[in-house]
Amino acid sequence: MAIDLNKLKELRERTNSGLLDCRNALEQTNNDIEAAIKYLQEKGIIKAAKKASRIAAEGIAKAFVKDNLAIIFELNCETDFVAKNKLFLDLADKIQNALILANFKNDDELNKIKINNKTIEELCNDLTASIGEKITLRRAEKYVANSNEVVAAYTHADSRIAVIIKAKGNNVEQIRHVAMHIAALNPSYLFECSLPKDLHDKILSKVENDPKLANKPEKIQASIKSGMLRKEFNDLGVLMFQPFVMDEGKTVAKFLEDTNLELLEAKRFEVGEGIEKKTVDFATEVAEQMKQ
Structure with missing residues (x-):
């Protein structure tokens, strides 16, 4: 049976299938476009099943x-x-x-x-x-x-x-x-409270027992601790402690505060x-x- 070349072209454009597959489908369905599409679809389901184990990344x-x-x-x-x-x-x-x-x-x-x-x-x-x-x-x-x-x-x-x-x-x-x-x-985390408890406790203990705090007045200790925690949490990838990309003079938390926003999710x-x-x-x- 002669293949209608116009229908062959249309079938390829509508299904994006290979030339030989389209030709065979038209031969099997007597040049009926809709029947050929159904034929390719039924045939394609089998092909798709073979691809199920592939990795789509x-x-x-x-x-x-x-x-x-x-x-x-x-x-x-x-x-x-x-x-x-x-x-x-x-x-x-x-x-x-x-x-x-x-x-x-x-x-x-x-x-x-x-x-x-x-x-x-x-x-x-x-x-x-x-x-x-x-x-x-x-x-x-x-x-x-x-x-x-x-x-x-x-x-x-x-x-x-x-x-x-x-x-x-x-x-x-x-x-x-x-x-x-x-x-x-x-x-890696949105908030300080998002950190796993054991990791959070480890950071707090590390800062609390840092030798830099020895013999420092209480106010100075508080300032040092704050800076150390900010660095530790930033290093761990906690969003609120990261320098904001559009204004690195502020943390993300400070930017949100200045714009009257409270991050939820x-x-x-x-x-x-x-x-x-x-x-x-x-x-x-x-x-x-x-x-x-």
Whole structure:
């Protein structure tokens, strides 16, 4: 049977599938575009299952604000090339819109959110089959601003780091600056009270028994202790003790105080953090592709 070249072109554009796969699909479905898409989808589900064990550690992290909501999510793929693919970015936009309306408490609920009668997990599997890389929505979180609270979001230019933040107060622009600070410096803890108790106690004991305090008047001791604790907590990556990136003469805590803001929560996502990446040499990778 002769293949309609216009339909072949359309099928490739709509599914982003390979030329031979599209040709075969049209042959199997007598040049019926919709039937060919269904054929590729059914075939692709099998391919997607084979990719389930692959490691998807590239992709994008996005943060955004809609009214009183701040939302952050990470959508993963296997290579940074696919992270720039239009189909991948279109899926990210659909997920972003869906998260505005959805309520979710964990990853299972997250991936069951529906977009046009398909779950996010199903849409990720469809795209996996289409472009040949494992696609997963790894995680997402949402903050809701109540009365006298503000939320802000920051996504870095390369879409690999994103931050959402919530505070008491009403200065959105200034709290967004703190989100930018968090994106840049990646603090390990937000507050002094966030430190593990044993670590916190160890720092306090170290400062309290420092030889520099010997024979110093009480007021001088208090000043020395304050400076030492500030340095210790900054070294440990406690946000409130870090010099603020936009005014290093102030700590983040001082900047918040000066702008009448009280930090409540913040979340930072970086693409691939915590995922153990598998290193495969080129020859092995080609061999694996040929097996499939």
